[in-house]
Amino acid sequence: MAVIDFHTHVLPGIDDGSRHALESLDMLKLEAEQGIDSVVATSHFYAKHDRISSFLNRRQDSFETLQRAISQEYANSDSKSTEQLHKDLPRIYLGAEVAFFDGISRADDIHKLTVEGTNLLLLEMPFGRWTSGNMEEVRYLVHHSGLQIMLVHLERFLLVPENKKKIYELLELPCILQVNAGSMLKWKTRGQSLKLFKTKGSGILGSDAHGTDYRAPNLAAGREVLAKKLGQSFLDEMDRLGAELLADATVPVI
Numbered sequence: 638m639a640v641i642d643f644h645t646h647v648l649p650g651i652d653d654g655s656r657h658a659l660e661s662l663d664m665l666k667l668e669a670e671q672g673i674d675s676v677v678a679t680s681h682f683y684a685k686h687d688r689i690s691s692f693l694n695r696r697q698d699s700f701e702t703l704q705r706a707i708s709q710e711y712a713n714s715d716s717k718s719t720e721q722l723h724k725d726l727p728r729i730y731l732g733a734e735v736a737f738f739d740g741i742s743r744a745d746d747i748h749k750l751t752v753e754g755t756n757l758l759l760l761e762m763p764f765g766r767w768t769s770g771n772m773e774e775v776r777y778l779v780h781h782s783g784l785q786i787m788l789v790h791l792e793r794f795l796l797v798p799e800n801k802k803k804i805y806e807l808l809e810l811p812c813i814l815q816v817n818a819g820s821m822l823k824w825k826t827r828g829q830s831l832k833l834f835k836t837k838g839s840g841i842l843g844s845d846a847h848g849t850d851y852r853a854p855n856l857a858a859g860r861e862v863l864a865k866k867l868g869q870s871f872l873d874e875m876d877r878l879g880a881e882l883l884a885d886a887t888v889p890v891i
């Protein structure tokens with residue numbers, strides 16, 4: 638079963654993730670070394686500062702810059718063919734990490750921010766205290782938008798104690814739980830992250846990698862902890878769900 642990293646900031650120069658194409662290339666190599674077959678590029682989208690159309694244009698430009706860097710790497714390599722290097726690096730799918738905003742559930746064109754070719758939308762909840770209006774809007778999005786909602790790094794919002802009950806309410810919705818691998822690696826956050834997985838009964842681990850030094854790809858280490866704590870069968874089920882989510886995804890070509 639293919640191993641997929643659903644949450645990465647691997648595209649260069651578009652958000653607070655990879656700063657340039659060579660860093661992106663190094664991130665992809667780290668992912669490959671960890672046995673990751675595919676990554677979803679989930680650059681930040683903030684409705685407050687951006688329009689969907691300009692975000693998509695910048696994302697395409699960034700992706701093309703990365704593809705050129707990969708081609709250049711092939712050209713510089715004596716021992717490997719372009720084809721081989723392509724095979725060595727994970728496949729990249731284009732998506733977005735969409736920050737919650739008031740009105741998101743009824744926003745035109747929000748479907749354009751799904752992982753390309755799918756109806757999967759990665760939603761980042763607000764970092765402050767959630768209101769009942771926020772909750773209503775997520776419920777509406779889950780039930781009426783026709784999109785499949787993946788709630789990213791839900792464990793991070795436990796930092797606001799008032800959100801705890803609401804986080805568990807969200808787990809009851811037909812949506813997908815995503816936890817960051819880094820949260821499995823720190824004893825302080827491991828227990829509560831495992832509890833989210835156990836409560837939901839399923840979920841996706843993502844690296845939320847931002848670079849090669851700071852918040853570097855760490856999915857393999859997180860998977861190891863998860864397998865140890867919840868069993869290999871939980872991990873197998875996670876990979877099966879991941880494959881299903883990307884079954885219709887398109888691979889971008891330039």
Ligand SMILES: [Fe+2]
Nearest residue numbers: 644646734845
């Ligand atoms: Fe992220």
